[in-house]
Amino acid sequence: MKITYPHMGSLNMILKTMFEGIGVEVIDPPPSTNKTLTLGVRNSHEFACLPFKINVGNFIEALDRGADTIIMLGGIGPCRFGYYGQVQREILKDLGYDFKMIIVDPPHGRLIDFLKELASYFPNVDGKTALKSFVFAVKKMIAADKLEKFLLKLRAHEDKPGVTTKIYEEYMKKLEKAQNGKEVDKIVSEAMKKIKENANVRRKIQLKVALVGEIYMLLEPFTNMDISKSLNELGVEVTKTEYLSDYLINSAFKLPQRMEFKKNARGYLERDIGGHGLNTVANTVKYAKLNYDGVIHILPFTCTPEIVAQGIIAKISRDYNIPVMSLVYDENTGQAGYQTRLEAFVDLLYRKRMEVIC
Amino acid sequence: MSKTVGIPKGLLYYNFYPMWKTFFEGVGAKVVFSQDTNKKILDEGVKNCVEDACLPVKTYVGHVINLKEKDVDYIFIPRIVSVERKKYLCSKFLGLPDFIKSLIGDLPPIIDIEINYYKNNDEFTQNEFIKVGRMFGKTKDQSLKAYFEATHQQKKFESLLKEGLTNLEALKVWEGKNLVKEESNYDLKIAVIAHPYDIMDEYISMGIIEKLKNMGAQVYTMEMLQKDLILEGASMLSKEMFWNYERDILGAGLYFLKQKNVDGVIMVSAFGCGPNSMTEELLERIFKREKEVPFMLITIDEHSGEAGIMTRLEAFTDLLRFNKKAVMV
Numbered sequence A: 001m002k003i004t005y006p007h008m009g010s011l012n013m014i015l016k017t018m019f020e021g022i023g024v025e026v027i028d029p030p031p032s033t034n035k036t037l038t039l040g041v042r043n044s045h046e047f048a049c050l051p052f053k054i055n056v057g058n059f060i061e062a063l064d065r066g067a068d069t070i071i072m073l074g075g076i077g078p079c080r081f082g083y084y085g086q087v088q089r090e091i092l093k094d095l096g097y098d099f100k101m102i103i104v105d106p107p108h109g110r111l112i113d114f115l116k117e118l119a120s121y122f123p124n125v126d127g128k129t130a131l132k133s134f135v136f137a138v139k140k141m142i143a144a145d146k147l148e149k150f151l152l153k154l155r156a157h158e159d160k161p162g163v164t165t166k167i168y169e170e171y172m173k174k175l176e177k178a179q180n181g182k183e184v185d186k187i188v189s190e191a192m193k194k195i196k197e198n199a200n201v202r203r204k205i206q207l208k209v210a211l212v213g214e215i216y217m218l219l220e221p222f223t224n225m226d227i228s229k230s231l232n233e234l235g236v237e238v239t240k241t242e243y244l245s246d247y248l249i250n251s252a253f254k255l256p257q258r259m260e261f262k263k264n265a266r267g268y269l270e271r272d273i274g275g276h277g278l279n280t281v282a283n284t285v286k287y288a289k290l291n292y293d294g295v296i297h298i299l300p301f302t303c304t305p306e307i308v309a310q311g312i313i314a315k316i317s318r319d320y321n322i323p324v325m326s327l328v329y330d331e332n333t334g335q336a337g338y339q340t341r342l343e344a345f346v347d348l349l350y351r352k353r354m355e356v357i358c
Numbered sequence B: 001m002s003k004t005v006g007i008p009k010g011l012l013y014y015n016f017y018p019m020w021k022t023f024f025e026g027v028g029a030k031v032v033f034s035q036d037t038n039k040k041i042l043d044e045g046v047k048n049c050v051e052d053a054c055l056p057v058k059t060y061v062g063h064v065i066n067l068k069e070k071d072v073d074y075i076f077i078p079r080i081v082s083v084e085r086k087k088y089l090c091s092k093f094l095g096l097p098d099f100i101k102s103l104i105g106d107l108p109p110i111i112d113i114e115i116n117y118y119k120n121n122d123e124f125t126q127n128e129f130i131k132v133g134r135m136f137g138k139t140k141d142q143s144l145k146a147y148f149e150a151t152h153q154q155k156k157f158e159s160l161l162k163e164g165l166t167n168l169e170a171l172k173v174w175e176g177k178n179l180v181k182e183e184s185n186y187d188l189k190i191a192v193i194a195h196p197y198d199i200m201d202e203y204i205s206m207g208i209i210e211k212l213k214n215m216g217a218q219v220y221t222m223e224m225l226q227k228d229l230i231l232e233g234a235s236m237l238s239k240e241m242f243w244n245y246e247r248d249i250l251g252a253g254l255y256f257l258k259q260k261n262v263d264g265v266i267m268v269s270a271f272g273c274g275p276n277s278m279t280e281e282l283l284e285r286i287f288k289r290e291k292e293v294p295f296m297l298i299t300i301d302e303h304s305g306e307a308g309i310m311t312r313l314e315a316f317t318d319l320l321r322f323n324k325k326a327v328m329v
Helices: A011-021 A034-043 A050-064 A081-094 A109-117 A127-157 A162-178 A183-196 A215-219 A226-234 A245-252 A254-263 A277-289 A304-320 A335-357 B012-027 B039-048 B055-069 B097-103 B122-135 B142-161 B165-175 B210-216 B225-234 B245-259 B274-290 B306-328
Strands: A002-004 A070-071 A099-105 A207-213 A236-240 A296-302 A324-329 B004-007 B030-033 B072-077 B079-082 B114-116 B188-193 B218-221 B265-270 B297-298
Touching: A002 A050, A011 A127, A011 A162, A034 A050, A050 A081, A050 A215, A050 A236, A070 A081, A081 A099, A081 B274, A081 B306, A099 A109, A109 A127, A127 A162, A127 A183, A127 A236, A127 A245, A127 B245, A162 A183, A183 B265, A207 A215, A207 A226, A207 A277, A207 A335, A215 A296, A215 B274, A226 A236, A226 A296, A226 A335, A245 A254, A254 A277, A277 A296, A296 A304, A296 A335, A304 A324, A304 B097, A324 A335, B004 B012, B012 B030, B012 B165, B039 B055, B055 B097, B079 B097, B097 B122, B114 B122, B122 B142, B188 B210, B188 B245, B188 B306, B210 B218, B210 B265, B210 B306, B225 B245, B245 B265, B245 B274, B265 B274, B265 B306, B274 B297, B297 B306
Parallel strands: A002 A070, A070 A099, A207 A236, A207 A296, A296 A324, B004 B030, B004 B072, B079 B114, B188 B218, B188 B265, B265 B297
Antiparallel strands: none
């Protein structure tokens, strides 16, 4: 059995660690590129959302490399993600691939159910090894997210442009290869130290922007055209609101964070509407209250929960007097156009702060 | 004077009109509807809505604005989470009242009760309707009486659908109007599967159903099928959809494919419809594999031209007739 899975931020690193830990062969899908996107777009419905299309591209590329089993998450709605696997299977079947698709359908979206369901596909693996490799994978995930959070703040202050990104990429590769917990800790602290040494630019006006929106778009630098890097290079500190580790903790211990979301969104959106619609609304309110300079909302074209959220956060923007920009991504999105919009948005934020100072 | 409640003629109006009207009249309110969709309503909707929202939502926004101009005391925009056990509706219904409130300012009070049968228990939704009754000064018992009468009327309406009437025709019959008897010299049978809010609004769908009838085709919609037939069709898939209307679309499509009791199937959906992107993909692939029943997709948006739709419908009916003759020879 040669397992593959779709890309989603640092998910591939974690899954690889986990499956290799229990002795299953893994075929990583090649990093998402324009070719991946083209393959996905060619074989998907035109209104399928961008994550769906890139998933399809990832699967095709991985199957071409010899993978024969696809792991995919299911769901119970109302976001269409829960039905992705079913449709993708038919698409790949029509393309003539011979493969097995494991769609893990967690009955209540709880972590423990997910693991139980997943374990049932690997009867030969003993529980202890599986748990151990899972715990180690989670440790790596938390480390990767910690490093990224650090990066998104400090890169805005880098002395030599481009150096920080190089350091980050180098250490992420090291992290991927790390074999034990001690190594992980060492890699993270070393990377943080190096990034810090290169971050000494101080500005009179330091802008802070929160990135809210759909989780896949936020996690995948390829799909959002590395928006946080573009913002950092414009001298803006970025706070991303969705991380895999947060998501995991959120689904393992469902209540606390959800309560916080509901509380923040009260008056604007009264219930979970599927996907990350509620998170988007709640986070916009949260960072508006924290006096951030602006909020950028990113979503894939046709994402229904985010479209609802888009309408609502426009009102939050007026109520809290915080600039909000929604960026919709699809396969036709061009880098230059979005770069212009980002620059204009950042200019606007500077102006707004200058007005306050004068 | 009794208070007026405005009901926008959009989205699930075509599915639940009898229930809502009966209930509000039962608690002593006067029900006012927005006008039929026209250019002004659609333009207002497009202007005030998020650009990526689907056509029915934009139209709905236009209807709400139309009601606002009519100075009603309340507007009824329910939050419909689920109308069937363990099934959801599309995300837009879950956040509809919040969405509308954010888009349009200075609205009269919104009645945004939650309609939710996810746990298959009537009580939750009953309580929501009792809350509405209280707004009109009715006691619990009075509201419940109105609620039960409303569900009774709804069932009556739904049985009309099963007799083979489209939602629009059934609405007319339910209201006691006479249907214009049509000449039944149809030589084609075509299933049009789509959300009622896409095909029943004659303005945004450009009267697809009427056009097909004029071309000599008898039209079947998914609402006309008994539920067990839909479930039978849906059971051909390994996992049932978690949206009930999409499940119906898939189920109806697969049922027609299996029974081959229609000459062709047309699926109509709105531009950018998220759930339909999944069902269309599946249906189209399955129809293509079987190669038994011709299948056509029509996407409508605010820029759709009538001539374009006409051409496609004509081409499709021509093809079906051609197919039939080929069989006879």
